[in-house]
Amino acid sequence: MTSRRDPPKAAGAVCPAPDGRRPAFAWKPLCFYGLVIAVLWVAAASEWLNRLAPLPMGGDGYCVLALLIFAVLSWCLMLAPIAVTALLLLALVPFTGLMTFPQAVQASFGDSTFAFFLGVLLLSGAFQKTPLGQRIVLLIFRVFGRRPRAVLLGLMLSGMLLAMWVTEVAAAAILYPLALALTRQAQGRSDFCALSRTLMIGVAWGPAFGGVATPIATGANLVAISHLQEHAGVSVSFGQWMAVGVPIAITLLAAGWLLLARELPDGQKLEPVGMPPPFGWKEGLLLADFLLAVLLWIFGERVGLSSHHVALLAGLFLFLPGVKVLEWKESVQKVSWDSILLICSGILLGELLYQYGIAEWMARLLFWEPLLQTGLFFTGFYIVLTVSVLKILFSSNTVAGVILVPVMVTLAQRLGAGVWGLVAPCVFSSALSFIVITSSPVNVIPFAAGYFTPGEMARRGIVMTLIAAAVIGFWLTVLQVR
DSSP: OOOTTSOOOOTTOOOOOGGGOOOOOOHHHHHHHHHHHHHHHHHHHHHHHHHHSOOTTOHHHHHHHHHHHHHHHHHHTTSSOHHHHHHHHHHHHHHHTSSOHHHHHHHHTTSTHHHHHHHHHHHHHHHHHSTHHHHHHHHHHHHHOSSHHHHHHHHHHHHHHHHHHHOHHHHHHHHHHHHHHHHHHTTTOTTHHHHHHHHHHHHHHHHHHHTTTSTTSSHHHHHHHHHHHHHSOOOOOHHHHHHHHHHHHHHHHHHHHHHHHTTSOOOSOOOOOOOOOOOOHHHHHHHHHHHHHHHHHHHGGGGTOOHHHHHHHHHHHTTSTTTOSSOHHHHHHHSOHHHHHHHHHHHHHHHHHHHTTHHHHHHHHHSOGGGGGSOHHHHHHHHHHHHHHHHHHHOOHHHHHHHHHHHHHHHHHHHTOOHHHHHHHHHHHHTOOOSOGGGOHHHHHHHTTOSSOHHHHHHHHHHHHHHHHHHHHHHHHHTTOO
16 A cells, blocks of 8 residues: 555556456446447438437537537546547548538638647756756745745745746646655655645646636636637736736735644744756756746737747747757657647537537536526626536546637626626636546645545545635636636
């Protein structure tokens, strides 16, 4: 049995079946191929199904629902790699007659979000490759001191600030080795269990809070902006998003820190983490590239540069001759293509949900309309709690955002409500995963250390989810987000 203090075995380790017995029946391939066959059968029998049980949108509605069920079940149950499911979704669409193959490719990879997220991931890779991310974290530690509660605040604040610009997953990856070094140095302390548990949960929560602050922090945020522009004609700029997201993120940070810090005795100081190597020219170029990208993300529209364009330029700069902060062959292997393909397939799925009326139909099933017209605070509170429950079903932040954002856009249009006012609490809550570890890589990264259990995170996560619902509802009311 694995001790909480000992890291678990490597994820890739596979144990042979004991005593020469045959391994358990592989149910995942059966489910996967069964779903694929079901999609093709529904495509062939859609009109017959519609005569049997009519849908408002006709037989095509059955085809869209079949694709949606295939994607959600395959992603949630991990029947196949995320990228495989995403690409197969693209390949199945033409068989349903909903779109031709060129139309499906255009609706997914033809969206500028593809270039946007690729640029952000390349920039994130540079922060992990160079000591710049570690240097930023240590600077914040130097400001806050070395007492346990102060270190926890510094760790969570570092995660929030990093996640705002290099995605929440990259921020957690940068913080994790530093937090691990702190916990290892703290072995033997009387408060070791509480300290290691809270620091690792802080590694997950800090970046999650930053995930609501900017549009580039999570894939769901990018999907939301794409759907708002494409289907509602609502353009949310970088600055407009931050005007709402930053106050929410800061308030969540304060609340999350208070919730975790009460478990820590604030006595004996922690030993400092090892210092990074001297500041190098590659770090200088990365820092200049990063700061310029931030400025252009906020003010670039004034000079004709979209945030998507800026992200790609910032990522490409790292590989230019004479710069070479990163090596292309190495970096392209570390890019999270799963995330990119998931986002692109999510945009395609959202387009189908809209085009064939499934989004509006789902909106009526998932949300009780009277509660969406009870004022900004209660509407935001209700949406956050509903999305948090649905995320347990979807088991993925990005999948939840991909599915629910188009639903909220359609619902807002049908109710005559402000689209951004309903989408904002939906997408903000999709970035916040406090209860189920597997719903976000941000949770999985610190969980790998073995210092907290799923139950321990869930108990604290339920409280944090209720707090987040109140915080989001409060700021939507104060800022009159409609």
